[in-house]
Amino acid sequence: MKSGSRDQKIEGIRRTDESPTGQGSEARADAAYRFLRNAILTNEIPVGFQATEVEIAARLGMSRTPVHEAMARLQEEGFVQILPRRGILVKGLSPSDLLEIYDILIGLEGAAAERLALEGGDGIAEVVQELEGLTKRMELALDAGDMDAWADADEAFHDALVARCGNGRIRRLAATVSGQSHRARRLTLNMRPPPKQSAIEHRDIIQAIAAADPIAAGSAARAHRRRARDQLVPILRRLNFAAL
Amino acid sequence: MKSGSRDQKIEGIRRTDESPTGQGSEARADAAYRFLRNAILTNEIPVGFQATEVEIAARLGMSRTPVHEAMARLQEEGFVQILPRRGILVKGLSPSDLLEIYDILIGLEGAAAERLALEGGDGIAEVVQELEGLTKRMELALDAGDMDAWADADEAFHDALVARCGNGRIRRLAATVSGQSHRARRLTLNMRPPPKQSAIEHRDIIQAIAAADPIAAGSAARAHRRRARDQLVPILRRLNFAAL
DNA sequence: GTACGCCATCTTGCATGCAAGCTTGCGTGC
DNA sequence: GCACGCAAGCTTGCATGCAAGATGGCGTAC
Numbered sequence: 001m002k003s004g005s006r007d008q009k010i011e012g013i014r015r016t017d018e019s020p021t022g023q024g025s026e027a028r029a030d031a032a033y034r035f036l037r038n039a040i041l042t043n044e045i046p047v048g049f050q051a052t053e054v055e056i057a058a059r060l061g062m063s064r065t066p067v068h069e070a071m072a073r074l075q076e077e078g079f080v081q082i083l084p085r086r087g088i089l090v091k092g093l094s095p096s097d098l099l100e101i102y103d104i105l106i107g108l109e110g111a112a113a114e115r116l117a118l119e120g121g122d123g124i125a126e127v128v129q130e131l132e133g134l135t136k137r138m139e140l141a142l143d144a145g146d147m148d149a150w151a152d153a154d155e156a157f158h159d160a161l162v163a164r165c166g167n168g169r170i171r172r173l174a175a176t177v178s179g180q181s182h183r184a185r186r187l188t189l190n191m192r193p194p195p196k197q198s199a200i201e202h203r204d205i206i207q208a209i210a211a212a213d214p215i216a217a218g219s220a221a222r223a224h225r226r227r228a229r230d231q232l233v234p235i236l237r238r239l240n241f242a243a244l
Numbered sequence: 245m246k247s248g249s250r251d252q253k254i255e256g257i258r259r260t261d262e263s264p265t266g267q268g269s270e271a272r273a274d275a276a277y278r279f280l281r282n283a284i285l286t287n288e289i290p291v292g293f294q295a296t297e298v299e300i301a302a303r304l305g306m307s308r309t310p311v312h313e314a315m316a317r318l319q320e321e322g323f324v325q326i327l328p329r330r331g332i333l334v335k336g337l338s339p340s341d342l343l344e345i346y347d348i349l350i351g352l353e354g355a356a357a358e359r360l361a362l363e364g365g366d367g368i369a370e371v372v373q374e375l376e377g378l379t380k381r382m383e384l385a386l387d388a389g390d391m392d393a394w395a396d397a398d399e400a401f402h403d404a405l406v407a408r409c410g411n412g413r414i415r416r417l418a419a420t421v422s423g424q425s426h427r428a429r430r431l432t433l434n435m436r437p438p439p440k441q442s443a444i445e446h447r448d449i450i451q452a453i454a455a456a457d458p459i460a461a462g463s464a465a466r467a468h469r470r471r472a473r474d475q476l477v478p479i480l481r482r483l484n485f486a487a488l
Numbered sequence: 489g490t491a492c493g494c495c496a497t498c499t500t501g502c503a504t505g506c507a508a509g510c511t512t513g514c515g516t517g518c
Numbered sequence: 519g520c521a522c523g524c525a526a527g528c529t530t531g532c533a534t535g536c537a538a539g540a541t542g543g544c545g546t547a548c
Contacts, residue, residue: 028502052529063503068530072313073320078413085510085529100411103355107414111351169322169344170351173417222462272532296499307533312500329499329540 029066032056033073040079040090041182047092056088077176093184095236101181102229106222108174109158112165113205113214113221119166120212127164128210131157135202142196147189154195155185157202161221184236191235197227273310276300277317284323284334285426291336300332321420337428339480345425346473350466352418353402356409357449357458357465363410364456371408372454375401379446386440391433398439399429401446405465428480435479441471 036056039045057067071088074080078097081089093101116127134157141149162174201224208217280300283289301311315332318324322341325333337345360371378401385393406418445468452461 054529064530065502065504069313069316072317076317082530087529100413103359103411104352104413104417106358107351107353107355108348109351110354111347114350115347167344167347169348169421173348177413218466298499308500309532309534326500331499 028062029069032066032070049090052087106225110218110222112162114218115165117209117214117217131206139199272306273313276314293334296331350469354462354466356406358462359409361453361458361461375450383443
């Protein structure tokens with residue numbers, strides 16, 4: 001037997017009726033990529049799920065070619081593993097994988113914060129306001145005990161930090177890498193102590209950016225992610241998650 | 245006419261006689277990727293070169309399919325751009341591209357140095373020795389006035405830093421990103437003042453790693469790359485390189 | 489002479505056909 | 519009863535065929 005969850009539904013790919021070929025580029029391949037990535041992130045396709053290109057192609061109503069390309073991308077990003085002659089396996093994240101991911105986020109978000117503080121001046125006020133608003137949302141959600149809303153706001157803060165730093169490459173890399181830790185963060189959301197500290201640390205970052213102090217901004221961003229790492233990784237190790 | 249350099253030779257792809265399919269996976273597609281990437285990095289295929297998938301496939305002695313996959317990867321990494329209906333364009337790097345790349349390297353190498361210092365203990369002595377050896381090579385090359393050898397050793401130092409940090413993801417990301425700046429570094433090699441400072445800064449990094457001081461190690465690594473950035477980018481801007 | 493519109497060609501994206509290797513299950517021999 | 523060998527099937531990688539859209543050139547009209 002291949003796996004336990006062959007019967008998982010993968011229906012419902014959004015066939016945007018734009019150019020089937022042409023400038024939109026990679027219509028089907030891209031659709032397959034986005035659909036599968038999203039399905040894995042939301043656990044619609046669980047870790048350990050195994051299937052062949054043909055099966056996935058059939059479920060998605062397309063041929064093997066675009067699925068093949070999507071799989072190559074997903075493998076590069078660590079979401080799946082193409083097993084030699086056995087099919088495609090949805091991979092989980094081990095605690096050490098997560099450690100790697102957090103170390104990268106520490107570096108990238110530090111760089112983003114630094115860059116934001118360096119740019120300074122003009123558009124910064126707007127960014128600061130956005131970051132402040134998201135931090136406020138976190139606090140409100142935390143007060144209300146709504147951890148999902150807290151996680152949404154927290155994620156939005158970190159997304160905004162890298163998205164607004166003006167460095168498109170950082171944005172793309174961070175999105176890819178942090179996507180991989182999405183499941184882990186959500187799963188452990190209730191195993192962690194209430195994240196009261198997060199908002200404070202976010203404000204440290206915001207302040208340094210507003211003060212146009214790149215060194216302090218980078219330092220604050222790294223310290224924040226470091227603390228998250230040192231909190232999250234031990235929990236996973238203790239739980240002895242082989243993969244999640 | 246498409247471009248000026250259609251007649252460039254792209255012959256000579258190394259057809260490793262391993263399994264044409266099977267476990268090695270992506271034999272031809274991977275070969276195409278590596279060959280093209282290398283050719284672009286070494287300027288065998290110059291910036292501005294433009295061709296179609298069919299032409300490249302013919303030159304490489306394979307069909308369009310593996311070339312197509314290779315191109316998708318190269319585009320994601322920023323080496324080429326697939327123009328809607330006009331073919332594939334080898335992209336150059338603008339000064340702001342290079343700024344982005346350096347900001348990322350600042351972050352990633354900082355994280356690598358931090359991680360190395362954190363691991364501490366056992367295998368660190370070996371890594372420290374390797375880094376020290378490469379730094380020595382830089383000094384010797386610099387004394388001999390051999391800038392190419394200096395650049396080789398410098399590159400090896402930075403490669404070793406991220407490769408030995410134990411984080412495979414950092415290694416891969418850094419390799420991809422730093423590869424893109426390869427041409428720029430080489431081209432400006434003789435436009436910069438003699439890099440006497442580099443060896444000193446490398447030793448700062450090495451010392452902090454040896455002392456198991458992650459904060460200092462990260463800080464030193466970032467400071468080193470920051471200086472390189474602030475030296476290189478203005479040169480490119482001044483030269484008004486649209487792309488290189 | 490210039491500008492606009494139409495047609496042909498070119499290029500890519502996807503579907504399908506083909507080949508080859510690994511895996512696995514069964515049969516046989518010890 | 520167990521282990522080894524063989525064969526068949528399954529799965530992926532690559533080649534090729536097909537279709538569709540955009541671009542550029544050429545012809546015509548003003």
